[in-house]
Amino acid sequence: MADERRDVISWDEFFMRVAIAAQLRSKDPNTQVGACIADTDHRILTVGYNGTPHAISDAEFPWGTTDDPLNDKHSYVVHAEANAILNFRGSLKDMQDATVYVTLFPCHECAKLLVQVGIGEVVYLDDKYDGTVDNQISKRVLDSCGVNYRKVEMTHGLG
Numbered sequence: 075m076a077d078e079r080r081d082v083i084s085w086d087e088f089f090m091r092v093a094i095a096a097q098l099r100s101k102d103p104n105t106q107v108g109a110c111i112a113d114t115d116h117r118i119l120t121v122g123y124n125g126t127p128h129a130i131s132d133a134e135f136p137w138g139t140t141d142d143p144l145n146d147k148h149s150y151v152v153h154a155e156a157n158a159i160l161n162f163r164g165s166l167k168d169m170q171d172a173t174v175y176v177t178l179f180p181c182h183e184c185a186k187l188l189v190q191v192g193i194g195e196v197v198y199l200d201d202k203y204d205g206t207v208d209n210q211i212s213k214r215v216l217d218s219c220g221v222n223y224r225k226v227e228m229t230h231g232l233g
């Protein structure tokens with residue numbers, strides 16, 4: 075009888091790979107973000123990525139950044155974490171103590187949303203805005219609300 079495969083990926087790596095797959099759908103030319111929320115029984119609850127609201131055509135959408143808020147993508151894009159929460163079709167009580175896997179450390183607005191839906195832990199891949207004011211607010215929100223955050227370990231690479 076053959077032995078079982080032992081070199082399998084961890085749950086963390088599995089859910090982060092789902093988040094990475096989600097970010098591949100993003101039309102943002104600069105920063106693509108994916109989010110995957112999994113419950114304490116290792117079930118995927120929902121997935122999202124940063125993109126335009128439904129009614130806005132990707133072709134007409136300004137994907138650049140400028141001082142003019144009317145033409146800046148940040149005014150229009152729905153964040154990956156927000157989309158993951160909004161895409162969820164179950165009962166919000168199922169999100170209690172769930173873990174969000176995000177390819178980018180959540181901004182402070184997303185941190186507040188994640189806290190409000192009961193997320194217990196944030197696992198991130200990249201924290202490229204570490205140290206910015208927004209990032210500090212985000213960490214202050216998570217710290218104050220007792221939400222743990224940690225960087226994922228991808229032992230099997232990113233491919």
Ligand SMILES: O=c1ccn([C@H]2C[C@H](O)[C@@H](COP(=O)(O)O)O2)c(=O)[nH]1
Pocket residue numbers: 102104105106107123124125139147151152153154155178179180181182184
């Ligand atoms: O919590 C977050 C923070 C940012 N995003 C999205 C929003 C934008 O589409 C990009 C950030 O673009 P930059 O050019 O790096 O400013 O990431 C998100 O989905 N979730």
Ligand SMILES: [Zn+2]
Pocket residue numbers: 153154155180181182183184185
């Ligand atoms: Zn955000």
